[in-house]
Amino acid sequence: MVEILEESTGKDGRRVLKVAKENLVQLMKELKSHGFVHLSLITGIDRKDRLEVVYHLQNLEKNEYIAVKTETLDERVPSVTSVFTSANWDEREQYDLMGIVFEGHPNLKRLFLPESWVGHPLRKNYDISKVQYINMDENGEDYATFDPGDGW
Amino acid sequence: MMGPRISNPDENGWVELNMGPQHPSTHGVLRLKVKLDGEIVREVEPVIGYLHRNAEKICELDYYCDSMIYFDRMDYVGAMNMEVGYLEAAEKLLGIPPPERVQWIRVVMAELSRVASHLVWAGAFGLDLGMLTPFFYCFVEREKILRIFVEACGSRQETNYMSIGGVYQDFNDKLIHDILEFTEQFPKKLEDIFNAYVKNDIFISRTKGIGILEPEVALDYGVTGPMLRASGVDYDVRKAEPYLVYDKINFDIPVSHKKDNLARFLVRFEEMRQSIKIINQAVKKIPDGPYFNPKAKKSLMIRLRGEGEVYARTESSKGEFGVYLVGDGGVKPYRVRVRSPSLKNLSVLPYLAKDQMIADMVAISGTTDLVFGEVDR
Amino acid sequence: MNVLTRLADFFAAFGHYPAYILAYLFETLFMIVFVMVSLVAMIYIFRKYMARLQLRVGPNRVGKFGTLQLIADSLKLAGKESILPSGRDDLPFRIAPIIVFLGLITGFALLPYGQFYFIGSLTVTHSDVSLLLLFAALAIMPIGEILAGISSRNKYAVVGALRGVAKDVSFEIPMMISVLALVMMASAKTANPLNLSNLVEVQFIPYGIPQIIGLGVFFIAMVARASFSPFDMSESDSELVSGHSTEYTGMRFGMFYMGLFGSIFLSSLVVSLLYLGGYNGPYSGYAGFVFLLIKGLILVLISFTIWLSVPRIRIDKFVNMGWKYLLPASIINLIIAGVLTLGLGI
Numbered sequence: 001m002v003e004i005l006e007e008s009t010g011k012d013g014r015r016v017l018k019v020a021k022e023n024l025v026q027l028m029k030e031l032k033s034h035g036f037v038h039l040s041l042i043t044g045i046d047r048k049d050r051l052e053v054v055y056h057l058q059n060l061e062k063n064e065y066i067a068v069k070t071e072t073l074d075e076r077v078p079s080v081t082s083v084f085t086s087a088n089w090d091e092r093e094q095y096d097l098m099g100i101v102f103e104g105h106p107n108l109k110r111l112f113l114p115e116s117w118v119g120h121p122l123r124k125n126y127d128i129s130k131v132q133y134i135n136m137d138e139n140g141e142d143y144a145t146f147d148p149g150d151g152w
Numbered sequence: 153m154m155g156p157r158i159s160n161p162d163e164n165g166w167v168e169l170n171m172g173p174q175h176p177s178t179h180g181v182l183r184l185k186v187k188l189d190g191e192i193v194r195e196v197e198p199v200i201g202y203l204h205r206n207a208e209k210i211c212e213l214d215y216y217c218d219s220m221i222y223f224d225r226m227d228y229v230g231a232m233n234m235e236v237g238y239l240e241a242a243e244k245l246l247g248i249p250p251p252e253r254v255q256w257i258r259v260v261m262a263e264l265s266r267v268a269s270h271l272v273w274a275g276a277f278g279l280d281l282g283m284l285t286p287f288f289y290c291f292v293e294r295e296k297i298l299r300i301f302v303e304a305c306g307s308r309q310e311t312n313y314m315s316i317g318g319v320y321q322d323f324n325d326k327l328i329h330d331i332l333e334f335t336e337q338f339p340k341k342l343e344d345i346f347n348a349y350v351k352n353d354i355f356i357s358r359t360k361g362i363g364i365l366e367p368e369v370a371l372d373y374g375v376t377g378p379m380l381r382a383s384g385v386d387y388d389v390r391k392a393e394p395y396l397v398y399d400k401i402n403f404d405i406p407v408s409h410k411k412d413n414l415a416r417f418l419v420r421f422e423e424m425r426q427s428i429k430i431i432n433q434a435v436k437k438i439p440d441g442p443y444f445n446p447k448a449k450k451s452l453m454i455r456l457r458g459e460g461e462v463y464a465r466t467e468s469s470k471g472e473f474g475v476y477l478v479g480d481g482g483v484k485p486y487r488v489r490v491r492s493p494s495l496k497n498l499s500v501l502p503y504l505a506k507d508q509m510i511a512d513m514v515a516i517s518g519t520t521d522l523v524f525g526e527v528d529r
Numbered sequence: 530m531n532v533l534t535r536l537a538d539f540f541a542a543f544g545h546y547p548a549y550i551l552a553y554l555f556e557t558l559f560m561i562v563f564v565m566v567s568l569v570a571m572i573y574i575f576r577k578y579m580a581r582l583q584l585r586v587g588p589n590r591v592g593k594f595g596t597l598q599l600i601a602d603s604l605k606l607a608g609k610e611s612i613l614p615s616g617r618d619d620l621p622f623r624i625a626p627i628i629v630f631l632g633l634i635t636g637f638a639l640l641p642y643g644q645f646y647f648i649g650s651l652t653v654t655h656s657d658v659s660l661l662l663l664f665a666a667l668a669i670m671p672i673g674e675i676l677a678g679i680s681s682r683n684k685y686a687v688v689g690a691l692r693g694v695a696k697d698v699s700f701e702i703p704m705m706i707s708v709l710a711l712v713m714m715a716s717a718k719t720a721n722p723l724n725l726s727n728l729v730e731v732q733f734i735p736y737g738i739p740q741i742i743g744l745g746v747f748f749i750a751m752v753a754r755a756s757f758s759p760f761d762m763s764e765s766d767s768e769l770v771s772g773h774s775t776e777y778t779g780m781r782f783g784m785f786y787m788g789l790f791g792s793i794f795l796s797s798l799v800v801s802l803l804y805l806g807g808y809n810g811p812y813s814g815y816a817g818f819v820f821l822l823i824k825g826l827i828l829v830l831i832s833f834t835i836w837l838s839v840p841r842i843r844i845d846k847f848v849n850m851g852w853k854y855l856l857p858a859s860i861i862n863l864i865i866a867g868v869l870t871l872g873l874g875i
Binding site for chain 2: 584692767846
Binding site for chain 1: 200201204206208209212213244245371372373374385387392393460461462463464465472474476478486487489491495496499528529
């Protein structure tokens with residue numbers, strides 16, 4: 001068993017395990033072999049000084065629930081796509097909106113926003129008052145611009 | 153003189169076809185990049201985000217009570233389920249449990265909404281297969297449900313009926329009478345619609361044995377809801393982790409082990425029958441009492457403060473709908489995260505549609521029951 | 530006394546040949562007007578019928594009971610800009626809808642229509658091989674559709690055209706074999722069974738009764754020929770947008786639309802002529818045309834009902850059906866026809 005930094009119970013009565021990000025994939029593998037086959041959700045939380053990633057897992061047979069938390073200071077977290085295929089789109093979404101780089105992800109592209117979008121909207125320091133426009137240049141490549149008249 | 157070549161086949165001789173985001177069969181704004189080998193689909197890559205509004209960010213900028221309307225606009229065909237999902241999380245976080253009467257009312261409304269959502273799906277699935285008429289039968293029945301919603305809250309689709317600690321308006325006798333009248337005549341109409349589909353040989357030949365989703369794969373991809381239950385996994389949040397008063401109601405979870413399109417169709421229809429059963433029980437059991445938690449007076453609602461982290465899951469008409477709320481003690485949520493079942497169900501489409509014909513790919517994407525307000529959020 | 534000779538008499542002052550040329554010209558014009566009017570009526574009936582089946586009201590705004598809706602629609606289509614895609618193959622793209630429409634008109638021009646009260650016989654073409662001509666004319670329309678699909682340089686259109694080819698190949702042979710059985714039976718009664726009028730007139734009992742299998746095969750083939758659901762894979766709107774006519778707009782699209790409904794009407798008339806006794810019936814010397822129309826309309830309504838109530842069949846399953854079921858069935862039908870004609874002398 002990998003080292004658990006902290007074990008607590010959340011407000012909704014779920015067990016929360018806190019783990020260092022180096023041990024994340026190993027822990028996920030162990031949990032999956034213990035029957036936690038359903039990865040419900042991957043959430044990235046911007047804590048201003050650090051980024052937190054929460055994984056919600058469910059054991060369908062025993063009907064147990066568990067949340068795994070990890071933290072990162074440099075926006076990088078190992079990808080769990082190799083353990084759960086369903087993490088693929090979740091991690092892409094978190095990369096898109098939160099800017100967390102999942103190392104080892106097979107296809108880490110933006111999921112919702114255009115590829116050339118500047119910034120990650122769910123970050124607390126993202127300036128929503130700046131309106132972005134996505135245009136296409138002569139070669140068919142997208143680029144982001146802040147000038148509403150550009151290209152039209 | 154010949155014009156330019158219409159297609160540039162790649163080294164395998166496959167041709168890339170772009171379906172959507174404006175296409176008759178894509179249920180909104182789904183775009184599929186398809187690699188075709190003649191009629192056979194070799195690769196599918198869904199491209200989404202055309203309806204993206206970043207509801208999660210908007211919710212962060214609003215008070216707890218104001219976020220409701222963005223949830224209505226996620227799964228807009230089954231909006232009551234979304235409201236239930238959000239309130240499950242918000243009420244736990246804010247510590248305002250709804251009174252007993254409200255819980256029963258919410259069950260009734262959520263199940264009505266589930267029936268409406270499945271009816272839309274059934275009609276649209278017929279259209280995907282080229283079957284025009286049952287669509288209208290489904291929508292006539294759905295219209296009756298929407299009339300009940302209008303009676304309850306004045307709105308048809310994006311109802312915004314529930315709010316933190318209660319519901320917007322109490323049930324009255326007329327509403328209960330309307331609901332009972334609906335549930336009385338509906339099963340017969342449902343059987344008519346059901347027979348219009350399953351007694352049709354061509355329908356059976358288009359659905360049986362097509363789009364087989366093995367349970368292991370389904371779990372691996374995070375597929376939930378009727379799609380997962382059609383693959384033989386007996387998993388429904390209403391039973392696994394009962395919310396509201398689902399543990400006091402007698403109903404079954406339909407499960408099929410056939411894993412194909414037809415199984416998904418049958419599971420959804422059986423779910424509608426079970427929903428009617430739930431509504432019939434719940435309407436009669438609604439106890440007397442307040443329809444609003446006095447702790448959450450409307451005028452003071454924006455002052456509600458929440459702290460901590462809550463992850464609440466509910467069973468929407470598409471699958472497991474989860475809301476993860478993080479509060480920092482302020483009047484606005486610190487982080488809102490939504491698990492949308494349609495998104496996960498869509499992510500399995502490339503696996504299911506591989507090496508199928510174009511017509512089957514359309515049918516399979518029909519059975520995943522996509523609603524783009526929810527996929528793109 | 531038929532319409533043609535009446536017209537020729539009317540133009541007799543111009544001389545023999547010019548009179549007949551004018552007579553043919555005018556009769557063809559009559560026929561085109563007839564086709565147009567019947568198409569408009571049929572689409573109106575279809576829309577009302579479809580609305581009734583689907584718990585709707587249908588067109589009811591333009592004119593009394595919405596009767597002028599179709600005219601409004603066609604005016605709207607005619608007034609629309611016809612957008613030409615830039616990558617098109619120009620000539621085939623422009624002539625494809627015309628080919629479809631001409632094939633339709635030619636098909637109607639070859640049918641025998643029977644007597645219509647004092648006006649006389651409405652038949653345009655009096656040929657001894659009109660059966661062969663009819664099937665030649667029926668083969669024109671798919672060419673237009675294939676041309677449209679390939680020349681618009683759209684992937685949906687190409688896939689639609691290819692599906693159309695696969696579909697045509699798989700039902701043409703059973704269709705022709707079942708027609709062969711008809712000719713076999715008719716040849717015992719008439720010296721010239723390839724003449725459609727003769728083929729109709731020898732049906733004292735409609736051929737659909739001894740050749741019930743042939744009727745089934747031929748009807749399926751004819752519905753498939755008209756691209757009607759469940760055989761509308763070549764323009765399946767939920768998969769291929771609208772198949773070969775994806776890139777067409779305005780009046781060019783209107784021609785395809787008319788081709789769709791015209792060909793189901795034409796197919797129904799052909800089926801009723803070949804298998805249901807055509808214009809035969811009581812007092813057919815006066816009202817044969819009416820009988821033909823009634824039989825055709827009933828078949829059209831049957832096709833409409835099938836359209837509205839079944840999903841689309843998959844193209845590979847249809848090709849399978851064509852080769853594995855329709856072809857053997859039509860050969861069995863041919864054997865039955867042979868036994869009936871040679872063995873029993875019916």
